[in-house]
Amino acid sequence: GQNIDQPTEMTATEGAIVQINCTYQTSGFNGLFWYQQHAGEAPTFLSYNVLDGLEEKGRFSSFLSRSKGYSYLLLKELQMKDSASYLCAVRPSNDYKLSFGAGTTVTVRA
Amino acid sequence: DARVTQTPRDKVTEMGQEVTMRCQPILGHNTVFWYRQTMMQGLELLAYFRNRAPLDDSGMPKDRFSAEMPDATLATLKIQPSEPRDSAVYFCASGFPLPGAGANVLTFGAGSRLTVL
Numbered sequence: 109g110q111n112i113d114q115p116t117e118m119t120a121t122e123g124a125i126v127q128i129n130c131t132y133q134t135s136g137f138n139g140l141f142w143y144q145q146h147a148g149e150a151p152t153f154l155s156y157n158v159l160d161g162l163e164e165k166g167r168f169s170s171f172l173s174r175s176k177g178y179s180y181l182l183l184k185e186l187q188m189k190d191s192a193s194y195l196c197a198v199r200p201s202n203d204y205k206l207s208f209g210a211g212t213t214v215t216v217r218a
Numbered sequence: 219d220a221r222v223t224q225t226p227r228d229k230v231t232e233m234g235q236e237v238t239m240r241c242q243p244i245l246g247h248n249t250v251f252w253y254r255q256t257m258m259q260g261l262e263l264l265a266y267f268r269n270r271a272p273l274d275d276s277g278m279p280k281d282r283f284s285a286e287m288p289d290a291t292l293a294t295l296k297i298q299p300s301e302p303r304d305s306a307v308y309f310c311a312s313g314f315p316l317p318g319a320g321a322n323v324l325t326f327g328a329g330s331r332l333t334v335l
Contacts, residue, residue, distance in 0.1 A: 141323075150309060150326035151261070195261065204249050204268055204313070204322050208261040 110134045112209035114196050119215045120186055128181045128194050128212045136201030142170050142181045143195040145211065151195055155181070183214070191216045220244045222327035224310050230333045236298040239330045241310030242291055249313040249322055250293045252278075252285055255329075256306045264308075267293065300334045307331050 111133040120126040132140070139158045143151040157163055157172035157179060169182040183190055193211040200207070223242040231237055243250045251266040265275035265285040275285060282301070287293045297304055307329045313322035 150328050151324075152326070153323050156323065199322065203274075205251065205263050205266050205274060206322070206324060207263070208253075210260040 110198060110200065110207035112196055112198055112207060114194075114209045114212045116210070117213045117215070119217060122186055122188060122216055122218050124186050126183045126186060126214060128183070128196075128214070130179045130181070130196035130209060132177050132179070132196070132198050132209075134177075134198050134200050134207065136203075137174060137198065138201040138203070139199040140170075140172055140179045141197040141199070141206060142168075142179075143197060143208075145193045145195060147192070154194075186216045188216050188218070190214060220325070222310055222312050222325050224308075224327035224330050226330055227328065228331045228333075230335065231300055232335050233301055234299040235334075236296065237300050237304075237332060237334075238297075239295045239308055239310075239332075241293040241295075241312075241327055243293060243310070243312030244314075244325055245291075247312035247314050247325070250287060251311045251313070251324065252293070252295050253309045253311065253326075254306045255309060261309070264295070297332075300332075302334045305332055305334050 114130045142154040145151040155170040162171045167184045172179045195211045196209040197206040225240045249268045252264040255261045264278045267287045270287045284296045309329045311324040311326040313324045
């Protein structure tokens with residue numbers, strides 16, 4: 109089975125930085141994904157890591173340590189529109205499906 | 219923008235009725251997934267297909283749920299009979315391998331919100 113843990117909620121101020129942690133224990137590993145989901149909408153793809161290290165995409169960065177079963181999503185220069193749920197998902201090896209964590213709701217305050 | 223199209227967007231039905239949800243994946247995507255999302259359980263995988271062949275439906279209650287892909291442009295999820303505990307948002311997603319990585323980036327449809335009274 110898959111066990112993916114992330115905090116339930118985080119609050120931050122506009123312009124600040126927030127780091128969302130994700131730990132996982134899965135049967136095999138072939139990639140870790142981050143998705144963003146605004147209330148009432150579908151999840152949308154943000155980033156993907158398969159090797160250890162940092163992937164940067166504009167204001168968003170994602171880090172992976174496979175030996176520790178750990179990832180984080182870093183959101184910089186927070187904007188009000190970044191208020192959303194952020195979902196960590198893992199792809200087990202030899203499989204195409206994604207297993208999702210419960211999501212972290214980030215609230216950005218002015 | 220290429221989109222995954224789902225119908226209906228909203229469905230309210232009575233317990234015991236049959237519900238059919240439809241999904242048109244993005245042209246060229248070879249994997250199709252059905253997920254269910256509730257506040258309590260989050261996103262749960264129900265079933266998925268690769269090249270129209272069902273690969274895994276272990277997340278689906280088999281006595282009442284069925285998932286099919288009659289052709290490359292249509293995936294269906296049927297619930298018969300429906301129960302109040304089936305109330306959720308049902309998402310269809312389709313995927314393609316990232317270049318050089320063999321992984322799937324999923325594009326989700328807007329979802330079908332089902333309420334069973």
